Amino acid sequence: MGTLHLLGTGAALSDSARTTTMLALEGRASLYLVDCGGDAAQRALASGLDLTRVEGLIVTHEHADHVGGFPLLMERLWLAGQTEPFPVYGNASALKQVERLDAAFDTSNWPDYPSLDLREVGAEERALVLQDDDLTVYASHGTHAVPCIGLRVERRGGGVVAYSGDTAPSAAIVRLAESADVLVHEATGDGPGHSSAAGAARVAREAGVGRLVLVHLGPQPDGGEALLAEARAVFPATELGHDGARYEF
Numbered sequence: 001m002g003t004l005h006l007l008g009t010g011a012a013l014s015d016s017a018r019t020t021t022m023l024a025l026e027g028r029a030s031l032y033l034v035d036c037g038g039d040a041a042q043r044a045l046a047s048g049l050d051l052t053r054v055e056g057l058i059v060t061h062e063h064a065d066h067v068g069g070f071p072l073l074m075e076r077l078w079l080a081g082q083t084e085p086f087p088v089y090g091n092a093s094a095l096k097q098v099e100r101l102d103a104a105f106d107t108s109n110w111p112d113y114p115s116l117d118l119r120e121v122g123a124e125e126r127a128l129v130l131q132d133d134d135l136t137v138y139a140s141h142g143t144h145a146v147p148c149i150g151l152r153v154e155r156r157g158g159g160v161v162a163y164s165g166d167t168a169p170s171a172a173i174v175r176l177a178e179s180a181d182v183l184v185h186e187a188t189g190d191g192p193g194h195s196s197a198a199g200a201a202r203v204a205r206e207a208g209v210g211r212l213v214l215v216h217l218g219p220q221p222d223g224g225e226a227l228l229a230e231a232r233a234v235f236p237a238t239e240l241g242h243d244g245a246r247y248e249f
């Protein structure tokens with residue numbers, strides 16, 4: 001059984017119900033985090049996940065609301081007992097940001113503090129990010145202010161989930177998400193490098209996914225009802241993402 005956890009579902013500015021958008025990908029034995037703009041370790045604990053099981057981090061891009069919590073995440077993983085080199089997957093600019101954030105703190109006297117094992121994701125479509133006994137993760141770049149990857153996660157003998165990353169509606173993300181059981185897509189709103197709820201719904205329809213979950217949400221004074229109605233007019237099987245929600249695949 002695979003589980004996609006929504007650790008956070010907010011945009012850079014959201015409301016009290018949402019922290020920044022972060023995910024966890026849980027396979028039979030494996031566990032990876034996706035992005036760490038907020039306190040990813042605390043959100044993982046809130047979702048019942050064991051920090052000693054985290055085998056790596058995928059960073060979608062260099063923006064603060066996706067990677068700004070990196071030093072705190074590493075400190076918490078180390079305190080939880082992680083000492084082995086820690087894999088971080090991302091495109092070149094995201095990994096450079098990770099290196100800068102790591103260098104901002106002097107951890108040289110912290111015994112057995114894990115070194116970083118940076119693994120660059122290629123720029124081609126459906127680039128292989130990682131593969132283990134259970135999960136295979138691919139990435140394609142969407143359309144954002146800086147290079148940003150979306151993800152496709154396939155479970156051996158099981159289902160498929162996809163995540164848009166930060167992006168305007170993108171043909172590359174449509175292809176990446178093709179026939180996924182669940183597509184987690186950003187719905188920040190119309191604007192350069194972002195998607196409206198209707199835009200996300202069109203991507204879901206074109207990709208032929210089973211369900212659409214909207215994330216990277218700003219403040220929702222009406223509880224998100226208008227956003228949901230806008231998306232459901234295009235793609236009925238849409239729901240709002242909530243911090244702590246989980247989807248089996």
Ligand SMILES: [Zn+2]
Nearest residue numbers: 061063144166
């Ligand atoms: Zn961004």
Ligand SMILES: [Zn+2]
Nearest residue numbers: 012063065166
């Ligand atoms: Zn963002």
